[in-house]
Amino acid sequence: MxxxxxxxxxxxxxxxxxxxxxxxxxxxxxxxxxxxxxxxxxxxxxxxxxxxxxxxxxxxxxxxxxxxxxxxxxxxxxxxxxxxxxxxxxxxxxxxxxxxxxxxxxxxxxxxxxxxxxxxxxxxxxxxxxxxxxxxxxxxxxxxxxxxxxxxxxxxxxxxxxxxxxxxxxxxxxxxxxxxxxxxxxxxxxxxxxxxxxxxxxxxxxxxxxxxxxxxxxxxxxxxxxxxxxxxxxxxxxxxxxxxxxxxxxxxxxxxxxGGNAPFLVMDDADVDDAVEGAVLAKMRNNGEACTAANRLYVQRGVAEEFSRKLAERIGSMKVGDGLAEGTQVGPLVDQDQLDKVAELVDQAVEAGATVLTGGKKIEGDGYFFAPTVLTDVPENATLRVEEIFGPVAPIVVFDTDDEAIELANGTEYGLASYLYCKDIDRALALAERIESGMVGLNTGLVSNPAAPFGGVKQSxxxxxxxxxxxxxxxxxxxxxxxxxxxx
Incomplete structure (x- = not known):
């Protein structure tokens, strides 16, 4: 163009x-x-x-x-x-x-x-x-x-x-x-x-x-x-x-x-395919450079393997390139500083024990490109679990109980957006009420809407x-x- x-x-x-x-x-x-x-x-x-x-x-x-x-x-x-x-x-x-x-x-x-x-x-x-x-x-x-x-x-x-x-x-x-x-x-x-x-x-x-x-x-x-x-x-x-x-x-x-540090919760009764599509939207929109981006993906053990595999397949297949080129799904990060920060967060997580399912590195050549990435086995001491990533990186953590999910979701000083995938509406609403954030996407990966109040709680x-x-x-x-x- x-x-x-x-x-x-x-x-x-x-x-x-x-x-x-x-x-x-x-x-x-x-x-x-x-x-x-x-x-x-x-x-x-x-x-x-x-x-x-x-x-x-x-x-x-x-x-x-x-x-x-x-x-x-x-x-x-x-x-x-x-x-x-x-x-x-x-x-x-x-x-x-x-x-x-x-x-x-x-x-x-x-x-x-x-x-x-x-x-x-x-x-x-x-x-x-x-x-x-x-x-x-x-x-x-x-x-x-x-x-x-x-x-x-x-x-x-x-x-x-x-x-x-x-x-x-x-x-x-x-x-x-x-x-x-x-x-x-x-x-x-x-x-x-x-x-x-x-x-x-x-x-x-x-x-x-x-x-x-x-x-x-x-x-x-x-x-x-x-x-x-x-x-x-x-x-x-x-x-x-x-x-x-x-x-x-x-x-x-x-x-x-x-700031934001949005949790993305996938419960064991969730429609996994819908959750994967929602995660792609919540994580990869705007190249991952959004305050509402899913920063921490928490998946219940019963569906963790299926969700992780399907998300890696979906994200790993996304076309990276100049945003003005036809068919591009993921563009560059905004500048060299942002690219270096994302690379540092991923490298630190991998050194601490995280597993790379797809991506995990800068893309060589002109521009500030980072490969769409999915990480599993992300340990507690990984910095990207507490800092905004602002890039196309999805770290997955497995949990067992509803109480554990809420504790993980709320374990941050931020509270802008959260996401929750769960079919049981009573369970879903009970969980949504316990999540400390200004906005909750329930079975959707998109919360922004001009007709809705946008904003957060705590340090968000x-x-x-x-x-x-x-x-x-x-x-x-x-x-x-x-x-x-x-x-x-």
Missing amino acids: DLTPIIEKLNTGVFINGQWRDAEGGRTLEVRNPATGAVITTIADGSENDALEAIAAAGAAQADWAATAPRERAEILRRAFELLHERADDIAAIMTAEMGKPFAESKGEVAYGAEFFRWFSEEAVRVHGDFTQSTDGKNRLMISREPVGPCILITPWNFPLAMGTRKIGPALAAGCTVVLKPAQLTPLTSFMLVDVLREAGLPDGVVNVVTSSSARRVVTPWMESGIARKISFTGSTEVGVNLMKQAAETVMKTSMEL GLGREGGSTGIDEYLELKYVALPRANAR
Whole structure:
């Protein structure tokens, strides 16, 4: 696929107050294709002053945007939804080129990401309040929900479109302006998203974007500006904790979607073939680079051999290659650091006693490819049982009892997503109730849905994105007391 015509039309500067322009000093940084290592293009390397101008623009636009009719905000989001579908092929091609996932998955992400704009276009006109009276009858109580104010949005590299729409959608629907810091590795998809919003009629200053080789150089001025009233971050728990500390200085509202370590439980009454397909989806989607990816596969002893064999056959047969090549099912990892980390985790597990059923090594040649891998006999001291793998590696551990399965599943400080395959619905629901995570996929390997609240417990974060509660993260309650003149 020739990307030249698409790349030539890309805006690659900072986007401030409705205008694309170069970064201060003309500084740039490179964006590379992880399948080849080749430079796709160069983008603006934003400065602290660029960041300050962006947050100032968001602050200046806040009052007018909050006063914009909910229906008008909704129509802008709806037009953006339609434009994303019209440009799905071009956006997906750029996403695959900068991130590595197969083209079909990138198109799926465009459709999924666009749905957040449609969903929140419908939520924009349904921000309700309340009107009642005090218990002593002397006051009328009027309760409204109002936009929190300018928001800082920080998105990761692994879902560059969907993480943008999942944050921008509710913010705009609620009447909040935003400053966005996309991931350095995958900014081009975000640039295309901004152009879609601009064409959809978004006023100047409502969305501002600054990319940078230093996240701190951009985010710290935003946090310390006194203008921002909320931060929404998706990324590592370590960074999230530091951002929460900064947010505490100004008592800023926070939403944090942080690390994951998802267990995938297969009970002895499960449909093994369905469980294998669910595991492939939960593990291999996005090349395994997803916070919801199945990180630890726990299989009950009675079906362990069959499940392991079938999963190894299925994963071992997947076609690895450039995501833009026809038939590719697994693309490269995002960069050399990620490739080295996955290889180190697998090597350490094998040295500790794990058995490789398929894969287990880097693929030689250009790009950052790791062979789809299934490991069994994974010992307790294997690091990949406690750390996110973020790669196409499925480690299998055998258990015997339901209680043991729950103990293994909950034996982590994370609690984002979990998966459970079990035919007995009473048993399944009882197990699901005991699993400590914000989301549970019951007989399915896919939990993400724009109509559902996405988020975790424990060190996997705070707040929820998507669903009917997603807009609440961008609203504050206001209570007005109205004395009743004729109250007794």
